[in-house]
Amino acid sequence: EAGVAQSPRYKIIEKRQSVAFWCNPISGHATLYWYQQILGQGPKLLIQFQNNGVVDDSQLPKDRFSAERLKGVDSTLKIQPAKLEDSAVYLCASSQGGETYNSPLHFGNGTRLTVT
Amino acid sequence: AQSVAQPEDQVNVAEGNPLTVKCTYSVSGNPYLFWYVQYPNRGLQFLLKYITGDNLVKGSYGFEAEFNKSQTSFHLKKPSALVSDSALYFCAVRDMANDYKLSFGAGTTVTVRA
Numbered sequence: 001e002a003g004v005a006q007s008p009r010y011k012i013i014e015k016r017q018s019v020a021f022w023c024n025p026i027s028g029h030a031t032l033y034w035y036q037q038i039l040g041q042g043p044k045l046l047i048q049f050q051n052n053g054v055v056d057d058s059q060l061p062k063d064r065f066s067a068e069r070l071k072g073v074d075s076t077l078k079i080q081p082a083k084l085e086d087s088a089v090y091l092c093a094s095s096q097g098g099e100t101y102n103s104p105l106h107f108g109n110g111t112r113l114t115v116t
Numbered sequence: 117a118q119s120v121a122q123p124e125d126q127v128n129v130a131e132g133n134p135l136t137v138k139c140t141y142s143v144s145g146n147p148y149l150f151w152y153v154q155y156p157n158r159g160l161q162f163l164l165k166y167i168t169g170d171n172l173v174k175g176s177y178g179f180e181a182e183f184n185k186s187q188t189s190f191h192l193k194k195p196s197a198l199v200s201d202s203a204l205y206f207c208a209v210r211d212m213a214n215d216y217k218l219s220f221g222a223g224t225t226v227t228v229r230a
Contacts, residue, residue, distance in 0.1 A: 004159070042120075042206055042220030043160070056217065091159055101216040102148055102167040107159030 002026065004108035006092050012114045018080035021111045025073070025094030031055075032069055033105065034077050035091040043091055049075065079113075087115045118143040118214045120207050122221035130229055135197040137224050139190045139207030148210040149190040150218070151181055153203045160206060166190060177201070197228045 005024040013019050025032050030051050035043035046065065048056040051072040060067070064083070069075040079086055089112050093105040119142045129135050141147055148167055152160040164175025166183045174180045181192045190207060207221040 006159075040222070042208075042222050044220075045217065056215070093159075101210055101212075102165060104150060104162035104165060105152075105160070105218065107152075107161070109157070109159045112157075 004092055004094055004106055006090075006108035006111055008111055009109065010112050010114075012116065013082055015084055015115050016081040018078065019082055019113060020079075021077045021090050021092075021113075023075045023077070023092030023108060025075070025092070026106055029094035029096055029106070030072070031095045032075050033093040033095075034067055034075070035093065037089040037091055037110070039088070046077070046090075082113075082115045084115050087113055089113070118147075118209055118211055118217075118219050120209050120219050120221040122205075122207055122224045124224050125222075126225045126227065128227045128229065129197050131199050132196050135192075135194040135201065135226065135228070137192040137205050137207075137226060139192065139221060140188050141190060141207070141209045142188065143209060143211035144213035145211045147190075148216070149181075149183060150208040150210075151175065151179070151190075151192050152206045152208060152220075154206065154223075155203050163192070163205075197226075199228050199230050202226055202228045 032049045034046040037043045046060045047067045049069040052069045067077045089110040091110045093107045095103045095105050121140045150165045151163040154160045166173050171183045204223045206223050210216045
């Protein structure tokens, strides 16, 4: 099966600029996650979708971050305006979701964002 | 609140020697435990999980992990390490009391020298 696709792989922007990341999950996976991975730390959940509805966005800095999952498939994560501390790898993951809490997550290769 | 601790930032072993990566957890209910591996410039890959049943679980690439409820631990092990096992390893936990949110440890960098 095809894996989780993410683009771009790398992005360098200046602070206060905006940026968007795209994710295409594994076909048929209902649950989609966006994680932020800062160097030296474990991934931190930003937002979780179940189909096209938001399940958890409690750790999403909503004043600058937004995400959508139209039609319950692809998703985009946007940062506007970016801050220096947003420099990180942004990982998208998907799982079968629903009540299958024991299902592992499948991760994309991530987008490495550098804010200068 | 749930949490995961990986007490060692780095583990160094010689090829052919046993490899252990430590993980302890804290949850209110019964834990669902996972190990993931991350190679440079790649996403995380699932290695193995413990949900219920046998405390010793086997996973990909010859890895196994032992669930110890009394010590709240889930250490990752491999009897004979390979240079290609050098990577960043993450332990993660879910539990019902925290709405099954997946929490990751900070990671342990494993270096296997030839």
